[in-house]
Amino acid sequence: MDDKFVELFQDFRAKEEELIPLLQHVQNVEGFISETAMKRIASFLNIPESKVFSVATFYAQFRFAPIGKKHIMLCRGTACHVKNAPKILDEIENQINIKAGETREDLEYSLETVACIGACSLAPCIVINDEVKANLTTKAVKKIFRDDRKKNG
Numbered sequence: 001m002d003d004k005f006v007e008l009f010q011d012f013r014a015k016e017e018e019l020i021p022l023l024q025h026v027q028n029v030e031g032f033i034s035e036t037a038m039k040r041i042a043s044f045l046n047i048p049e050s051k052v053f054s055v056a057t058f059y060a061q062f063r064f065a066p067i068g069k070k071h072i073m074l075c076r077g078t079a080c081h082v083k084n085a086p087k088i089l090d091e092i093e094n095q096i097n098i099k100a101g102e103t104r105e106d107l108e109y110s111l112e113t114v115a116c117i118g119a120c121s122l123a124p125c126i127v128i129n130d131e132v133k134a135n136l137t138t139k140a141v142k143k144i145f146r147d148d149r150k151k152n153g
């Protein structure tokens with residue numbers, strides 16, 4: 001086992017019930033759960049890789065690709081949904097050329113949909129890193145990414 005994982009797992013006791021806490025810990029430290037991490041967790045806990053994989057993919061909280069420099073979370077809660085969130089999602093996907101759940105190859109952007117972010121009066125909304133963008137329209141989305149492209153030259 002390489003050092004990175006020895007260090008990552010050092011506070012765990014190699015008990016099967018630690019599977020979810022281990023996955024959470026790896027994601028907190030690494031930003032996502034790689035295939036290697038899943039294999040290491042399986043051998044650390046002495047359980048089949050398929051079990052780690054099926055548990056990890058069952059929970060929406062786990063991510064399997066690194067996040068981009070700008071991580072976009074689109075709210076798919078009810079208030080946002082009825083105020084056009086699906087159209088906003090389409091527009092964002094168009095603008096950055098990836099689908100929800102993906103990270104762009106240049107690691108500039110990643111996109112995910114999340115449950116209500118608690119800002120329903122501002123629906124529809126997204127969060128880019130820690131910044132909430134509220135009352136969005138497709139036009140506003142176009143502007144956000146146009147401005148971003150300008151900023152990045």
Ligand code: FES
Nearest residue numbers: 075077080116119
């Ligand atoms: S439903 Fe989107 S913030 Fe609550």
